[in-house]
Amino acid sequence: MMKKTLMIAILALALWSCGGKIEADLIIHNATVYTVDDAFSTATAFAVKDGKFIGVGSDEEILAGFESKETINLEGAPVYPGLIDGHAHFYRYGLGLKNADLVGTKSFEEIVEILKAHRAKYPDEEWILGGGWDQNDWEIKEFPTKDKLDEAFPNTPVLISRVDGHAALANSAALGESEIFSKAKEVNGGKIYFDKNGNATGLLVDNAIDLIAKFIPAQTKADQVEALLMAQQNCFEVGLTSVVDAGLEVETIELIDSLNKTGDLKMRLYVMAAPTEENIDYFKKKGKIKTDHLNVRSFKVYGDGALGSRGASLLTDYSDDPGNDGFLLQEAAYYDQLAKTFYDMGFQMNTHCIGDNSNHVVLDIYSKYLPEDNDLRWKIEHAQVVSRDDIDKFGKYNVVPSVQPTHATSDMYWAADRLGEERVKTAYAFKDLLDQNGYIALGSDFPVEDINPMYGFHAATARQDAKNWPEGGWQPENKLSREEALKGMTIWAAYSNFEEKEKGSIEKGKFADFIIAEKDMMKAPESELRNLKVKATYLDGKKVY
Ligand SMILES: [Zn+2]
DSSP states (O other): OHHHHHHHHHHHHHHHHHTSSEEOSEEEESOEEEOOOTTOOEESEEEEETTEEEEEEOHHHHHHHEEOSOEEEOTTOEEEEOEEEEEEOHHHHHHHTTSEEOTTOOSHHHHHHHHHHHHHHSTTOSSEEEEEEOGGGSSSOSOOOSHHHHHHOSSSOEEEEETTSSEEEEOHHHHTTTOOTTTOOOBTTEEEEEOTTSOEEEEEEEHHHHHHHTTSOOOOHHHHHHHHHHHHHHHHHTTEEEEEEEEEOHHHHHHHHHHHHTTSOOOEEEEEEOOOHHHHHHHHHHOOEEOSSEEEEEEEEEOBOOTTTTOSOOSSOBTTBTTOOOOBSSOHHHHHHHHHHHHHHTOEEEEEEOSHHHHHHHHHHHHHHSOTTOOOOOEEEEOOBOOTTTTHHHHHTTOEEEEOHHHHHHHTTTHHHHHHHHHGGGBSOHHHHHHHHSOOEEOOOTTSSOSOHHHHHHHHHHOOOTTOOSTTOSSGGGOOOHHHHHHHTTHHHHHHTTOTTTSSSOOTTSBOOEEEESSOTTTSOGGGGGGOOEEEEEETTEEOO
């Protein structure tokens, strides 16, 4: 009897050690794993197989249940789900990596110096392109004119855009290509600036930029591929494994799909298509696109411009510019027609709304088509200034607020000038927006802001700039907690894209996208958050950085 029991025990042990463990491709243990599951629980280990998480739990559970040739002891290092940028311009950012970077310039003289150096580096480009200037950072906070550009570049076309992309400065060589300025002085949804003699100053706002930008020579296919791959690499380095690209043409979407198929482009992209007639027809015929790396089921629409260039559409005048309340980029009927089209197609409508009038008009149009308690997850991109009379429409119609915390900390120096002390309280109100539905999607809008998601995490939770100003945070009542901010960059961003079942948390069955950080963003002092570094990024269970 004794013998038989022993035999069974030995047999069971043998079975357990050779056949009882599940084969995995990778085991991570001795880590601090923020799973971002419903309970926001932490684990210490997980196993990955075929690009998915197959087990998450304690070291004991995972090491007893799984075996793998690659087992990594992280010695306590923090692990998070791969980060998601809920609103960015991935492709445009990639293209811009070869343009002059004017972010943070302190004067127009500095811009000219950077452009000269850029020209020396790329002497054969037909146009000199750059972006990122912000006149609010200069001593003279007025819009620039083309004079100094003409002096430095009398024969080469130059077009340099403001940090928000809603204004740009062209030199005479660039303007000369268009001949528009002698004919049309009014631009629908845009503005051309003229001096007192009636000559164009070179400054163009919103739709007026397109009058010049259409003359920029097209990118070659090789340029486009290079742009996408450079963007991908930079994103992996900061821990992003999914990015929402807000507004692409069908040709670019097809290029992305082909690069996914060859395995060159691994970044998961949720792409909003630009709402052109051709693109709408294309998706009417083709329907939604959904692969493991590409998801297209939405359109990005522009409601208005930006607050910095006073192109945002407000309910009442700008506090620092009486008589000006900004403008919608199209008539309300245009947005209504698109809403009907997208509703009928079963596509998500995502509209850029900055000013409180733009938010008001678009929320009202959404409410015409969206039933209460729908699960269509239409988004308002930015939701930057939302009147107290409109904010509950987010909850009532399950509209997703898709916001960019770094916009708050970039604009906080002058937002009250534009909006006044009262109205500014309804701006960048992330906590108030979160309270409507219990979720919020966070993004950066790169290249308008930096691609680093830790800047967004810091801005959302501390509401301070890089110098930790102001003390206590700007409009601190709208701070998000660290848990809320991490959810906004993971599971809630995934939800806003109908992807919460496949990504956004470290849970069994989901894509094995995760990052290993040097320090714990949930515990590090506020002043260190911006500088937290990602040690490694994994996508599909494979190390990509
Ligand atoms: Zn954007």
